[in-house]
Amino acid sequence: MSGRVPRGRIGARFAKLTREGRCGFIPYVTTGYPSLAHTREMVAGLAELGADVIELGIPFSDPMADGPTIQRSSQGALDNGTTVDDVFEVLRDLRRASDVPVVIFSYLNPVYSRGVDVFIREAVEAGADGILPTDLPLGADPELESRILDSPLDLVRLVAPTTTPERTREIALASQGFVYYVARTGVTGAREELRGALAEEASAVRSVSPLPVAVGFGISTPGHARAVGAAADAAVVGSALVDRLGETGVAGALALAADLRRALDEVDG
């Protein structure tokens, strides 16, 4: 098996964060929401202001792990006619200006439909570093999983609050790039407050993971980012940025991203 040790752009970025004692910032964008032009500006801006990894989302018709914000952004993107080709095109454009690590966030079917090997090849050619399939848990499809694991793309896996300790260890050992800890039992979406036990849980995952641990789901404010940053290697912010993008456009969303970046820099990694 390949992977399991930091490699490529993602590995280099986390190594740099560790050296500098900083906490990573991982913003998510739904490609094509509210338009492809917005996505292009967003990812360029995020790279510019120091995002450590960008999660580039493929919109899906049936996002069963997502709350209202990402359901709406996904539907909006599909209504605009956004395709997987567009996602790769956005990525190619970004690569002309930036070497920020990019993880493609997707439900399995758009990947499966294209043919997993074709998808991997196209994603790598476009400049992707990893893939995070929401509905491909460890052991769901060993053959398909090993095709991703053996490819240049990192297979980023999720650990949930309901995951048992033994399985957490197995997932951490079978992940690539980083491990994504889901901050709450539920769907994605901005929240007023984070759970009190989160820091402790994230530390527990970190203690068994050879890879960096990012925490996401519900992280919405600089205050949340600081709280998460103290216990994790990186914070993932999705719905809060998507909401802001919908409300105030790219400038407003990038302003929130800059605040989040600053908040994370105030934390001792």
Place this chain on the structure above:
Amino acid sequence: MTTPTGESGRYGPYGGRYVPETLIPALDELTDAYARAKADPSFLEEFDALSADYVGRPTPLYRARRFEAKAGVGPVYLKREDLNHTGAHKINNTVGQALLAKRMGKPRIIAETGAGQHGVATATACALFDMECVVYMGMEDVERQSLNVYRMELLGAEVRPVESGTRTLKDATNEALRDWVTNVRDTHYIIGSVVGPHPFPLIVRDFQAVIGREARRQILEVEGRLPASVVACVGGGSNAMGMFHAFVEDEEVALIGVEASGHGLGSGHSSAPLSEGRPGVLHGSLSYLLQDADGQVAPAHSIAAGLDYPGVGPEHSHLMDSGRARYVSVGDEAAERAFRELPGLEGIIPALETAHALAWVAEAGRRGEIVAPVAICLSGRGDKDVVHVSRLGGGAAP
């Protein structure tokens, strides 16, 4: 052929568990609880007793002679699942799963529903076992199946209309899964068909398999032989799987599933993934799926809300690929005709879903393309559809 038992969660390449990580422990817990329940005589006794005293089993196998005359084929037997308590086969599964939830100590039940039959059957089981019940139903279905919404509310369930996506069964299922991901610790999801992640296709099939077991025994009693053709409508495919399962090893019995072709195959307004879809992942399992070239799930359409679903149970995909079962389709108009026709012939108002199976047998009979004896799963009664069909105009069949 080898018949997968479903214990592994795979039917040929189909099935599996393509879900968010959060649900994996709950699916493990359910798999384990179900295996133990299945091996526990007291669980089976309680289930059998409820099936007899509460659900009303066994249901009759009725020979439909006037239907035979009209269709030009016979004998034709109807397995009367419409005579179950609540009026459809759905209750076989909900009583079983509610019992299972009770054993697992989960006080809260959620379900999705299309036509409302599964929602009513779930609400009924929850009333019986004094459990909290929330049913997700697409807004379009809330409108076309208003009678069932009121029935669920009378039974003490909360019906949550779903406004997202196509506002039908697919989106109700998404919303139920989101609820389950959020409340998984104290909630059991009673999925209504042989779909979803393992072990649901297995559990639902097993609880529905009583249909075929009874029908097989009953037809042997009256005919002294097995049916040549066993026919059932297929949406997610639970009544069909329940009807087929006991006959899968009887290779001389043709198994025929009837999908809904809506406005016609190729029209973009159908619900026939086995007839015109390709394999894909939706709601936790790999199976035939209506989807576009980019892997986005395509909206389904059928006059029958219970068939209005772009996916199908993984075991059906395997039965089709292996050649053991054959899948055909019938459109809205033919189903509506069959719905109007059976009441005058047999004094039975079938559900619009069931009407697809009746319509196919009638057409195949007239063309001489079906071999008797025929056993059709009359999966549900049509009271819920009366208002909707009457609004379409046209009156009863002559």
